[in-house]
Structures are given as structure tokens and as C-alpha cells.
Amino acid sequence: MDEEIGDIPQNAFFVIEGVKIYPLVKRLISIGRRVENDLVIDDPRVSRRHAQLRANQEQGQFVLIDLNSTGGTFVNGRRINQSILYPGDVISIGGLLLTFNQDEPPPRPDLIDTVR
Numbered sequence: 001m002d003e004e005i006g007d008i009p010q011n012a013f014f015v016i017e018g019v020k021i022y023p024l025v026k027r028l029i030s031i032g033r034r035v036e037n038d039l040v041i042d043d044p045r046v047s048r049r050h051a052q053l054r055a056n057q058e059q060g061q062f063v064l065i066d067l068n069s070t071g072g073t074f075v076n077g078r079r080i081n082q083s084i085l086y087p088g089d090v091i092s093i094g095g096l097l098l099t100f101n102q103d104e105p106p107p108r109p110d111l112i113d114t115v116r
Helices: none
Strands: 012-016 020-023 028-032 051-056 061-066 073-075 078-080 082-085 090-093 096-102
Touching: 061 073
Parallel strands: none
Antiparallel strands: 012 020, 012 096, 028 051, 051 061, 061 082, 073 078, 073 090, 090 096
């Protein structure tokens, strides 16, 4: 699988616990407790292979997928199996908070402009 920067939505990143920036520069980012993961979370509440973040270049989006983790993956307080991420979404994995941001996100299909 090609992992060049041109193949993923641009200018997307996590803000970890409100202080650390983690740029999303790969098509597939593994998240978990094992050191082999791209984003390692050293917390016993986190599964060894907890979740994956997948880039969808055609849609300009990232999709977060829970990998049947014990503690679950949450987006904006709701447990998910799979979720498209939008700027400002707060992900909770084992109590660690990650805020998703993207400088030029695609339009949200669930928000309809009602102002005329």
C-alpha cells in the first residue's frame, strides 16, 4: 500500500490531551499499547491493537475503526465501531483524549445550510 503524503487528506492532526500535536501523515495509522503501533498509548486500559485510523483520499476524510478493543473507542462520548472524523471530534481511548483537526475538511453531509 502506498503511503505517500499525496495519497492522504492534507493538514490533519490529533491534539493529544490538549498539548501534543500528532500529524496524520499515513494512510493507515495503528493505535494501541504495543510498541509496533504508530501511535502508542502506554495505558493498561488500552488494548494491544486498539484502533485504526484510515485515510479516504476520494472523500478527503479519515475513518476511525475500533479493533474489538476491550475498553472500546469513543467519539464525542459515544462508543463506536467505525466513525468518520470531523474537525473538533474528541476521541477517547483508554481515558486518553485525542481531538481531531483538519485545516481544510470536506463538507459535512449531516449539516445542511438552512440560512437563505
